[in-house]
Amino acid sequence: MKLSDRVNAIEPSATFAIKAAAAALKSQGRDVVDLSAGEPDGAPPDGVVEAAVQSLQNAEHKYAPVAGVPELRQAIADSYREQHGLDYGPANVLVTFGGKQALHTLALTLWNPGDEVIVFSPYWVSYLPQLELAEATVVVVATDPEQGFQPDPARVAAAITPRTRGIVLNSPSNPTGAVVERSRLEAILDLAREHDLIVISDEIYAAITYDGAESTCVPTLSADAFARTIMVDAVSKTYAMTGWRVGWMVGPKDVIAAAGTLQGHSTSGVCRVNQAGAVAAVRADRSFFKPVLAALHARRDLCVEALSAVPGIDLGPVPQGAFYVFPRVDGLFGKTSPGGRLLDSAMSVADFLIHEGGVAVVPGEAFGEARCVRISYAIARDQLVSGLERIAAAVATLV
Numbered sequence: 001m002k003l004s005d006r007v008n009a010i011e012p013s014a015t016f017a018i019k020a021a022a023a024a025l026k027s028q029g030r031d032v033v034d035l036s037a038g039e040p041d042g043a044p045p046d047g048v049v050e051a052a053v054q055s056l057q058n059a060e061h062k063y064a065p066v067a068g069v070p071e072l073r074q075a076i077a078d079s080y081r082e083q084h085g086l087d088y089g090p091a092n093v094l095v096t097f098g099g100k101q102a103l104h105t106l107a108l109t110l111w112n113p114g115d116e117v118i119v120f121s122p123y124w125v126s127y128l129p130q131l132e133l134a135e136a137t138v139v140v141v142a143t144d145p146e147q148g149f150q151p152d153p154a155r156v157a158a159a160i161t162p163r164t165r166g167i168v169l170n171s172p173s174n175p176t177g178a179v180v181e182r183s184r185l186e187a188i189l190d191l192a193r194e195h196d197l198i199v200i201s202d203e204i205y206a207a208i209t210y211d212g213a214e215s216t217c218v219p220t221l222s223a224d225a226f227a228r229t230i231m232v233d234a235v236s237k238t239y240a241m242t243g244w245r246v247g248w249m250v251g252p253k254d255v256i257a258a259a260g261t262l263q264g265h266s267t268s269g270v271c272r273v274n275q276a277g278a279v280a281a282v283r284a285d286r287s288f289f290k291p292v293l294a295a296l297h298a299r300r301d302l303c304v305e306a307l308s309a310v311p312g313i314d315l316g317p318v319p320q321g322a323f324y325v326f327p328r329v330d331g332l333f334g335k336t337s338p339g340g341r342l343l344d345s346a347m348s349v350a351d352f353l354i355h356e357g358g359v360a361v362v363p364g365e366a367f368g369e370a371r372c373v374r375i376s377y378a379i380a381r382d383q384l385v386s387g388l389e390r391i392a393a394a395v396a397t398l399v
Contacts, residue, residue: 010129014366018350022360033387036360038174038324040240040378042292045284048241048277055276064269067260068095068248072275075282076248084217086226094256094263095270095278099204099234099247104130105266106200106230106249109259111136115165120151121368122326124174124202128368139164140368145316145328149178153187160191166198172205172215175367175374176326177300177319179213182221189218189225199229204247205322207238207289210297213320230255237323238289239281246270246278296323299377299384306388307375310395316372323378326364330371335398343398346373357394359387 018036025032067073073090080086096102103126111117113135119127121140131138141159143149156167167188171180192199201218209215219226234247249259263269300318303325307315312331319325329349336342341352350363350373364372377384 006133009132014125015362018354018360018362021354025354030358032354032358032360033383033390034360035375035377035379035384035387036362038237038322038376038378039242040237040292040323041380042240042295044235044239044241044277045281045288047280047284048239051280052273052277055273060272060276062272064272064275066264066269067256068093068269069272069275069279072246072279072282075279076250079282080217080250084220086217086219088250091253092250092256094249094260095275096247096249096263097267097270098236098245099202099232100126101245101267102232102234102247102249103127103200103202104133105259105262106232106255107131107134107136109255109262110134110198110200111165114163116161116163117166117168118156118159118164119168120170122149122173122175122364122372123168123368124170125366127168127170136165137163142368143176143178145176145314145326145372148317149173149176149326150181151184151188153184153191156188156191160195160197164195164197166200167192168200168202169218170202172209172319172321174205174322175324175362175364175372176317177322177324178317179209179215179320182214182216185216185218186221189221192228193224197228199225201229201231203231203233204237206233208293208296208323209321210293210300211318211320215321227252235278235281239284240292241277241281244274244277246274295381296377299323299379299381300325302381302384303375303377303388306392310392312395312398313391323376325375325377326367326369326372327375328371329364329373332395332398337394338397346370349373353391353394356397357390359390359394361391 022032022034073093076093077088107130111134116137118139141155206215219229230251235241314328332343337352346364354360362374
């Protein structure tokens with residue numbers, strides 16, 4: 001059968017492709033440590049599983065409202081009021097099948113063919129395909145490791161044209177772990193105001209910051225930011241509930257209603273059982289996250305120490321948030337592995353590490369930065385130690 005041009009034009013998700021490759025090698029009996037996936041190894045807060053079980057016992061097997069059950073929409077709105085003083089209500093909230101679906105639905109809701117949308121590189125792997133499926137024109141504004149992967153408002157200003165309609169922000173960042181400085185966000189929002197641009201703020205890692213860094217909730221910057229920003233979040237990262245597939249978008253009521261209309265013709269509402277668990281997560285005492293954050297912080301420091309000692313790998317800026325490191329590996333380019341692999345790209349480095357080193361990482365080409373690889377430390381400490389040791393040992397074999 002002939003496939004559509006739109007689906008032929010997109011590549012599979014690199015993170016899921018690497019994860020699948022690692023799983024395939026394991027199924028063949030190979031010993032592989034998977035440092036590719038952004039999937040916390042912890043457990044959801046107390047009460048989440050119990051709430052889902054209670055939902056099953058209550059026989060909540062019927063279709064859920066397209067926009068989400070009222071209890072979850074209210075709980076999400078309440079969380080933004082309590083944590084950030086933002087005046088949201090249930091009508092400002094659409095519950096989606098994870099943050100990824102929220103972003104895809106927004107792309108289809110907001111952009112017309114040819115509309116230009118600014119995205120910062122390195123970027124999360126699905127931003128570009130989602131925008132391209134909506135037939136928007138992606139305008140990539142690069143950030144540099146030498147500048148801590150902080151966006152430069154001057155570069156943003158230079159990228160804006162009469163066709164520019166939006167900006168996608170992600171702080172803390174996947175893949176770099178950069179927490180965008182408040183002053184830079186303010187400058188970018190000034191440009192959005194000047195040019196009447198919509199801002200999509202992906203804040204899924206907002207709770208995960210280190211060393212005193214603070215993630216800025218973008219709508220808190222000003223009344224104008226509040227009026228033109230749509231936030232995306234989910235239970236996946238903070239609450240260790242990736243497989244539950246419960247996310248949301250929060251923003252102006254007209255955008256939320258329009259996105260809900262679209263969702264009504266695609267997925268309909270999220271499973272009631274999953275939403276029951278999400279209500280318990282969102283309403284959980286935030287103190288549950290303190291030991292989780294401490295463990296992630298310790299693992300980040302472990303990565304920093306281990307990778308800084310590997311010749312040819314440049315750690316770059318120490319990540320201040322999320323749970324990834326994004327080191328440069330171009331210092332390994334030109335070297336050859338014992339298996340005869342010539343390393344000439346981040347892709348080739350990742351291929352060498354998984355097949356000859358027994359450790360899976362994600363090549364930076366997937367994120368728009370061909371000098372780097374992404375390493376996730378959202379994994380059990382012993383596995384992380386083993387993976388880092390394997391990277392060092394594999395690199396030592398290169399000539």
